[in-house]
Amino acid sequence: MTIRTEKEQTMFPHTSNRIVTEDRVIPILSRYEEPLVVVLDNVASEEECEGLIALSHDRLNRSKIGQSRDTNDMRTSSGMFFEENENSLVERIEKRLSTIMNIPTQHAEGLQILHYQPGQEYKAHHDFFKQSDNNRISTLVLYLNDVEEGGETFFPELGLSVTPKKGMAVYFEYFYQDNELNNQTLHSGSPVVKGEKWIATQWMRRKPIR
Numbered sequence: 001m002t003i004r005t006e007k008e009q010t011m012f013p014h015t016s017n018r019i020v021t022e023d024r025v026i027p028i029l030s031r032y033e034e035p036l037v038v039v040l041d042n043v044a045s046e047e048e049c050e051g052l053i054a055l056s057h058d059r060l061n062r063s064k065i066g067q068s069r070d071t072n073d074m075r076t077s078s079g080m081f082f083e084e085n086e087n088s089l090v091e092r093i094e095k096r097l098s099t100i101m102n103i104p105t106q107h108a109e110g111l112q113i114l115h116y117q118p119g120q121e122y123k124a125h126h127d128f129f130k131q132s133d134n135n136r137i138s139t140l141v142l143y144l145n146d147v148e149e150g151g152e153t154f155f156p157e158l159g160l161s162v163t164p165k166k167g168m169a170v171y172f173e174y175f176y177q178d179n180e181l182n183n184q185t186l187h188s189g190s191p192v193v194k195g196e197k198w199i200a201t202q203w204m205r206r207k208p209i210r
């Protein structure tokens with residue numbers, strides 16, 4: 001084990017108990033310091049969460065009928081990506097997440113929506129790629145609904161579990177010099193036991209992509 005005396009630099013500049021964006025005040029509920037994992041409240045309103053679900057619902061259903069049905073058992077949920085700035089709601093959310101994550105929207109992938117039904121999960125993985133000249137550097141998972149049972153975002157290396165709650169989010173980053181810290185951001189979406197789970201995931205890249 002390496003003994004670290006100094007903390008590495010973080011991309012997350014918010015040190016008080018709240019983040020004030022253009023249109024919202026976002027309480028910071030909890031933080032794991034290194035690697036940084038931050039739990040945020042009130043990232044999106046009920047209407048915004050419901051709007052994102054409504055806008056993606058039909059597209060998920062359509063993709064399930066076609067041949068693009070997800071057969072990868074790493075991730076058994078169904079998903080879709082919005083185009084960048086696809087509509088005013090997506091634009092507003094992307095802008096807010098960019099402020100929270102402190103990275104310009106030009107670095108943002110299209111917002112991803114995932115839907116899990118009972119028994120569906122996302123097994124432990126890293127969000128960064130093994131090889132990339134423009135890798136992902138940070139993630140924000142926004143919970144779009146309350147899950148009756150299960151569906152936690154779990155960080156096994158940290159022993160940290162985040163319970164989904166509508167409008168709340170978990171942020172984490174993996175752009176550390178020390179690769180061990182990046183590796184510790186391993187995480188999973190635990191199987192949904194009861195109810196369903198909807199999330200929106202925002203990934204940021206090191207360099208602009210739009």
Ligand SMILES: O=C(O)CCC(=O)C(=O)O
Nearest residue numbers: 122127152153188189201
């Ligand atoms: O479902 C979750 O809680 C985690 C989702 C996730 O890991 C991802 O979208 O990369």
Ligand SMILES: [Fe+2]
Nearest residue numbers: 125126127187
């Ligand atoms: Fe992930």
